[in-house]
Amino acid sequence: MNELPPTGASVFGAVHLGYVVVQSNRRSDWRRFGADAIGLHVDELDGGALRFRLDDRTCRFLIERGPAEDATTLGWQVDDHETFERIVARVADRGVPIVEGTASEAALRGVERLWRFPGPKAIAQEIFTVPLTTPEPLRMLSSGWVTGEAGLGHVAIVSREPEAMRDYYRTVFDSRLSDYVDENISGLRMKIRFLRVNERHHSVAIANIRGMKIDPIRTRVQHINIQSATLDDMLAAFERVTELGFRMAWSVGQHTNDRELSFYSVTPSGFELEVGWNPVVIGPERESTWEPTTYRGISIWGHTPVGDTVLGKFAQFRQALRSVTTPEITVPQLAEASAGAGHVVPVVHSLRSRPGGDLR
Incomplete structure (x- = not known):
């Protein structure tokens, strides 16, 4: 069930979700949502981008200008250069292109250097080893957030190719299965897989919608989770989201598997943000x-739907599911059971040949 890919020793425990990149043209809404409703520290950058901080990292969320209205990139911190090289080899030896990000991209994301390769559902995956920190005090309504060894939080994705997505993260990051949840939404049964890459119960959740011919969720991610330091912080954020008029998707409740207390609000870009406590x-x-x-x-109690949630979206699409066919983007080279012959793309060969092996 948790067999390891053959390229080197396991990297489990040495990988942590570091940041999320969102593309949006709703800058003012995002600023109000992140700072005033959720309670994050916000920095306004030249060019119209926003960055949200949760801790001493200069960037945990980057909101950059663009029409996607979606999360477009997941940034993963890798603990050391040896582990980094191992992950690069797993990607490159299977013929998947991997490129170095520009200096300006790295600066925006608050890291020294980064490398990018394709991920499922067209969500780019970026890896880095050295995050940038700042001594500047946090200016935010929340008293704090839980990151550290567990990383930023988790991401949940709806997929018609759940096995391919599971194998992708197992191949690249040696993810392990934490558990399953069977859920029934508008008469449609889903099995949700929860994958961990470190001590956090899950960094990736994959909701299986196999058999459907279109994806009922417009966005690439269904939700992103962050963890409040205290129960009071989580409940205060819930009250602010409600009072400021942002859409609430699911009320406060407690999950069956990781026991986290949380609520789900709808971000200005349409996917949901889960604010949780004590998983x-x-x-x-x-x-x-x-x-x-x-x-x-999915829940022991609570998490009742509020307004137009995924429940309604599933119901709206049920008729269309019978007639429309759209492919889901996968990365099949990284979802195979064993490594191929291995062809290192030129950019990686150059990267791995840097003097001193400095991969930061």
């Missing part, structure tokens, strides 16, 4: 004995 942590003592479990239903 299960799979530390070393639990890691050695952890066994995946299947849970019936």
